[in-house]
Amino acid sequence: MTVIVMAHNKGGAGKTTSAVHVAGELKPxxxxxxxxxxxxxxxxxxxxxxxxxxxxxxxxxxxxxxxxSPFKESDEILFIDCGGFDSxxxxxxxxxxxxxxxxxxxxxxERIGLMSFDxxxxxxxxxxxxxxxxxxxxxxxxxxxxxxxxxxxxxxxFNHIKLMKSRLSYRTQDFxxxxxxxxxxxxxxxxxxxxxxxxxxxxxxxxxxxxxxx
Numbered sequence: 224m225t226v227i228v229m230a231h232n233k234g235g236a237g238k239t240t241s242a243v244h245v246a247g248e249l250k251p252x253x254x255x256x257x258x259x260x261x262x263x264x265x266x267x268x269x270x271x272x273x274x275x276x277x278x279x280x281x282x283x284x285x286x287x288x289x290x291x292s293p294f295k296e297s298d299e300i301l302f303i304d305c306g307g308f309d310s311x312x313x314x315x316x317x318x319x320x321x322x323x324x325x326x327x328x329x330x331x332x333e334r335i336g337l338m339s340f341d342x343x344x345x346x347x348x349x350x351x352x353x354x355x356x357x358x359x360x361x362x363x364x365x366x367x368x369x370x371x372x373x374x375x376x377x378x379x380x381f382n383h384i385k386l387m388k389s390r391l392s393y394r395t396q397d398f399x400x401x402x403x404x405x406x407x408x409x410x411x412x413x414x415x416x417x418x419x420x421x422x423x424x425x426x427x428x429x430x431x432x433x434x435x436x437x
Contacts, residue, residue: 228302230316245423271402323355325340357385
């Protein structure tokens with residue numbers, strides 16, 4: 224089973240935009256949209272029919288588990304985009320995940336959100352009886368900035384969140400404008416060689432490496 228979940232219980236962290244680009248590079252067998260706004264589904268609907276990834280919108284925990292179950296015995300990837308809030312649906316997705324990725328920028332409100340999410344991951348760990356670990360990637364940050372002292376000082380206090388090497392920087396033309404077509408930046412030849420495209424490729428490679436090491 225390979226279930227990859229994009230989650231963070233704070234809105235505005237960059238989940239939907241990141242999800243479009245990550246899914247475009249991952250090319251999962253299926254995606255689930257758990258966000259109230261249904262952003263991933265709407266954006267993906269801009270693509271031509273012959274280039275769409277199947278996306279479902281489960282409404283209950285039972286439906287969610289039913290969607291996840293076929294992937295338990297499969298090598299195919301299921302990608303789940305969660306909403307920017309804490310909910311039973313998000314917690315269920317996280318509990319089933321092989322990899323949890325968490326987008327955040329370095330601001331006070333984002334750091335507060337990460338502290339809250341770390342506590343939520345701890346609660347999920349207690350319920351399922353195993354340690355749940357999420358992987359944080361910096362998102363919507365200055366591409367020229369290398370160090371984030373306030374966030375880096377906070378990281379050792381987390382019990383369930385680790386920082387990834389990869390990041391998706393603030394690149395309006397690469398990330399924001401590309402999704403107007405419904406596609407991720409790496410889904411075109413020229414997009415793959417842009418700075419943003421290279422970041423997405425690097426991030427997906429790191430994600431898959433984390434899964435392989437489990």
